Amino acid sequence: MLKYLGDSGMPQHMFTITAHKNPLVMERLLQVVRYRGFTLHSVSMFPSDVEQEVNVQLSVETDKSVENLKNQLLKIIDIKHITVEDRSRQKIIA
Amino acid sequence: MTGAELVLKVLEQHGVDRMFGYPGGAIMPLYDAIYDSPINHYLCRHEQGAAFSAVGYARASKKVGVCLATSGPGATNLITGLADAMSDSVPVVAITGQVSTKAMGSDAFQEVDIIGLSLAVTKHCVQITCVEELPAAIEEAFAIALSGRMGPVLIDIPKDIQLAATDLDYVRAATPANAGSEKISHAIEQAKELLANAQKPILYVGGGVGMANAVTEVRDFINATNIPSVSTLKGLGAVNPDNEHYLGMLGMHGTKAANIAVQQCDLLIAVGARFDDRVTGKIAEFAKHAKVIHFDIDQAEINKVRVADVAVLGNLAANISALATQVDIKPWQQHCQQMAKDFAWRYDHPGEKIFAPALLKTMSDLMPNSTVVTTDVGQHQMWSAQHIAIHQPENFLSSGGQGAMGFGLPAAIGAQMSRPDDTVIAVSGDGSFMMNVQELGTLKRYNIPVKIVLIDNSRLGMVRQWQQLFFQERYSETDLSDNPDFVMLARAFDIKAQVITSKSQVDDALKEMLAHDGPYLLQVKIDEMDNVWPLVPPETANEAMLESVKS
Numbered sequence: 001m002l003k004y005l006g007d008s009g010m011p012q013h014m015f016t017i018t019a020h021k022n023p024l025v026m027e028r029l030l031q032v033v034r035y036r037g038f039t040l041h042s043v044s045m046f047p048s049d050v051e052q053e054v055n056v057q058l059s060v061e062t063d064k065s066v067e068n069l070k071n072q073l074l075k076i077i078d079i080k081h082i083t084v085e086d087r088s089r090q091k092i093i094a
Numbered sequence: 095m096t097g098a099e100l101v102l103k104v105l106e107q108h109g110v111d112r113m114f115g116y117p118g119g120a121i122m123p124l125y126d127a128i129y130d131s132p133i134n135h136y137l138c139r140h141e142q143g144a145a146f147s148a149v150g151y152a153r154a155s156k157k158v159g160v161c162l163a164t165s166g167p168g169a170t171n172l173i174t175g176l177a178d179a180m181s182d183s184v185p186v187v188a189i190t191g192q193v194s195t196k197a198m199g200s201d202a203f204q205e206v207d208i209i210g211l212s213l214a215v216t217k218h219c220v221q222i223t224c225v226e227e228l229p230a231a232i233e234e235a236f237a238i239a240l241s242g243r244m245g246p247v248l249i250d251i252p253k254d255i256q257l258a259a260t261d262l263d264y265v266r267a268a269t270p271a272n273a274g275s276e277k278i279s280h281a282i283e284q285a286k287e288l289l290a291n292a293q294k295p296i297l298y299v300g301g302g303v304g305m306a307n308a309v310t311e312v313r314d315f316i317n318a319t320n321i322p323s324v325s326t327l328k329g330l331g332a333v334n335p336d337n338e339h340y341l342g343m344l345g346m347h348g349t350k351a352a353n354i355a356v357q358q359c360d361l362l363i364a365v366g367a368r369f370d371d372r373v374t375g376k377i378a379e380f381a382k383h384a385k386v387i388h389f390d391i392d393q394a395e396i397n398k399v400r401v402a403d404v405a406v407l408g409n410l411a412a413n414i415s416a417l418a419t420q421v422d423i424k425p426w427q428q429h430c431q432q433m434a435k436d437f438a439w440r441y442d443h444p445g446e447k448i449f450a451p452a453l454l455k456t457m458s459d460l461m462p463n464s465t466v467v468t469t470d471v472g473q474h475q476m477w478s479a480q481h482i483a484i485h486q487p488e489n490f491l492s493s494g495g496q497g498a499m500g501f502g503l504p505a506a507i508g509a510q511m512s513r514p515d516d517t518v519i520a521v522s523g524d525g526s527f528m529m530n531v532q533e534l535g536t537l538k539r540y541n542i543p544v545k546i547v548l549i550d551n552s553r554l555g556m557v558r559q560w561q562q563l564f565f566q567e568r569y570s571e572t573d574l575s576d577n578p579d580f581v582m583l584a585r586a587f588d589i590k591a592q593v594i595t596s597k598s599q600v601d602d603a604l605k606e607m608l609a610h611d612g613p614y615l616l617q618v619k620i621d622e623m624d625n626v627w628p629l630v631p632p633e634t635a636n637e638a639m640l641e642s643v644k645s
Binding site: 024027028031035065067068071072074075077 | 209210213214217218219238392393394396397398
């Protein structure tokens with residue numbers, strides 16, 4: 001079961017984020033993740049079909065509340081929407 | 095019209111009549127436009143002073159404070175003020191000049207990536223890329239600064255965009271009514287049930303109450319329930335200080351009654367407060383028998399530090415009004431009142447030396463209730479919070495979250511500019527005062543009638559107190575006995591000043607200061623070993639207060 005956890009042995013959580021297309025948005029995202037004490041595991045940014053939007057997929061390894069991180073990220077003005085999934089649990093179930 | 099003129103036109107239409115700043119190369123076009131603008135600009139003597147003045151202006155008036163700086167060092171000097179505004183949720187719009195677009199990214203003279211620097215200390219920041227963006231960007235900055243949990247926004251404008259000619263004109267659109275803002279949270283029924291079943295409830299009042307314009311509603315709730323209440327540093331003034339069930343400030347330097355009551359309560363109702371570590375002490379021990387109802391505008395504060403049994407998000411005024419319910423808590427009320435009586439402040443103090451708490455209590459009794467008190471950071475700040483009766487939250491301005499020394503004088507300048515008819519007193523310490531002492535130049539330049547009460551122990555007092563208590567009396571770098579002659583310093587700026595050293599001088603000196611119609615500095619010499627009591631040591635439960643051990 002542990003093999004589905006991140007390298008740190010902590011659960012991995014995937015954030016799927018829709019954001020306003022702003023050169024600053026990635027800096028803001030990464031800063032909040034670091035400052036709030038979460039370890040970044042992976043991050044990718046993709047263009048969106050919607051004009052002036054980008055999609056970001058970001059995973060963190062943590063045993064802290066990801067709800068708290070989600071709420072902090074939602075305070076970034078350019079972020080429009082976030083969904084979070086627990087990847088480790090998903091894989092275990094699968 | 096130029097970009098710079100357009101900026102001022104948009105600011106004017108957002109009701110800006112005063113702003114604080116300092117000119118320099120990359121913001122010269124804007125300063126050139128200010129030359130003809132009806133907006134009053136106040137030249138501060140350091141950009142940090144400008145930022146703190148904007149904070150003081152905003153907090154005392156409940157309007158947006160505006161500050162300006164040039165690129166590079168001008169912009170970096172704003173950062174501490176913005177950090178203060180971020181921590182204390184103050185609506186400030188900072189405008190910085192930037193080097194011209196074509197020079198950006200070339201390490202040009204006075205170029206700094208202020209956007210990168212300001213990310214962590216602003217609610218939002220934006221760099222303008224063409225003149226057409228200006229009106230919408232400024233409009234958005236004001237809207238963001240004022241919406242939800244308020245905060246600072248920075249707009250960085252390259253010099254060529256300030257100079258660019260534009261045909262754009264600007265007329266501010268009517269603001270749509272804030273639909274749904276009176277909506278009452280569905281969680282309120284659960285909150286009511288908790289309150290109805292509580293034997294020992296406490297209302298824990300934070301700075302959010304004043305900022306949400308919910309002072310009347312919170313006071314109505316207190317009057318309807320007679321619930322005992324405590325306040326944070328930033329919440330002071332939200333509860334009527336004369337309320338018979340009010341126990342004063344809680345936390346590290348809170349009253350004994352407030353801290354014990356919170357530790358004993360079975361229901362803690364937090365309104366616009368964020369469980370700051372200076373409030374809670376050791377978090378695992380804080381009000382550990384209590385259920386928690388948390389009212390806040392910021393979803394991210396819910397469960398951040400303390401898990402809430404019920405969270406009530408949104409409009410505080412509407413929600414707290416809906417919480418009012420009959421409670422039968424007489425034994426608890428009596429217990430709290432008895433503690434307030436038993437642990438009341440004592441102002442009897444041996445010897446002829448001035449006892450700062452007694453002086454501040456006398457000042458509080460002499461000053462009008464509408465007086466704005468600003469503080470710096472340290473012992474005098476905690477004594478001010480403990481011993482001055484504050485009647486509205488916008489009348490007590492202190493750097494809460496950041497504890498930024500140097501806040502008091504420039505914040506008082508901003509407050510006085512926003513409320514010219516009210517008395518404004520900056521209570522400072524000899525350490526903090528020297529951190530923005532250059533703002534005496536601003537007092538002189540505009541003859542701003544701020545009164546400065548300088549509590550002088552010739553020490554960096556709070557650090558010295560901690561060295562005494564927790565660092566084996568190793569007084570590293572806290573001896574300030576080589577301070578300048580503060581009275582002579584004030585006089586160098588044409589500011590009337592006097593120094594007092596004994597108790598018998600206190601009444602007359604305070605009366606003279608309050609009666610003086612211009613700026614005034616009252617230097618109050620106190621014993622270097624006086625300490626702030628009570629004190630909850632760091633990472634300790636709030637009931638384990640250290641009390642008046644004479645140094």
